[in-house]
Amino acid sequence: AFVSDDYVMAADTETLARGRYLVEALGHCTECHTPRDAVGGLDRSRWMAGAPNPSGKGTIPNITPAALDWSEGDLVEYFTSGFTPDYDSAGGKMAEVVENLSRLPETDRAAIAAYVKALPAVP
Template sequence: MLTAPAPLEASYGAGLTADPDAGALVFAAGGCASCHTAPTAEPSDGGPPVLSGGLAIVSDFGTFHVPNISPDPDAGIGSWTLAQFARAVTQGVSPEGAHYYPAFPYTAYHHLAPQDLVDLHAFMMTLPASATASVSHDVGFPFNVRRGLGVWKKLYLHEDYVLAGEHTPEVSRGRYLAEALSHCAECHTSRGPLGGLNRSQWLAGAPNPSGKGRIPNITPAALDWSEADLVEYFTSGFTPDYDSAGGEMAEVVRNLVQLPQSDRAAIAAYLKAVPPVPNAPAE
């Protein structure tokens, strides 16, 4: 009872009409290509991404290998139903009923609206298929016992937003984009000993997984950029001091620039609305 995967109705999405063009924006906001495109892939020059996977994510719990999520029916997700896709994305559960590791940010995607899931699925089914086999994770005992992830989800799969309460439509949209789709906290929030996000330190910075420096605090306690500065950064990658986004943040900017300017403005408004949290002591 404690570890069983959460169910999802087989009729998920019934009555909703899929819009692949809208799904392309969900795909960009979610940063799907950033992880699921092969690390050795050449730039597509505007062509559709091939989601063959292969990126290795090194963590304290082992090395996770990002899977193939292309429409290939055997190597990818082409044979999945919409309900199976939605359960995987929002609950972290495979079509076979096994828990996925939270290297896949389903704790954020848990908040996705059904229409966005329907649109995302429709768009992804238009992308090129790849027959590249997914690589198994390199995770040792006890973390290779996936049933234990059911308990982990009880602790860290939250129904509520961190920025609680009623807000303006712009801030509410920014909350949805930042806390759900774009999952900003996955990098900008520190984690506890079990790998769950420390919600009391929301967006207050975290150690860089590369071991070099820290990912910055982006709450108002440390980030004094104006909303206009933030929108410009999300659009061009340039900071108010004319520095430019680098590393994984450069990839985030490439994703955000595909969204309407109103969405980038909404994320900026959200970041000005989150509670200020001082920088955590260096670990």
């Protein structure tokens, strides 16, 4: 693992703020992982809880702790190599996202992982 699993507990507000910035401002993660409400805005009550795939095929997964139990190290690994804990690899549009994330400094990937782990659980 790249970062210890208790890193999240220790994650300071600065790390989470950096993660939030990368996710919400730069990463556009919410554009795919958060569903839209009736008027087309992001549904904040289902933040990162998965959404229909804009391509019309399948769905984009819920990545809140209610659905994803990966450790912080697992997330950093996925954002670096695209490998999941079961040695599957990121597919679809996420493969392109991982390619971009893999070019960031590791501290940024760790900040994104800390933010994802700190998301409110949405079943």
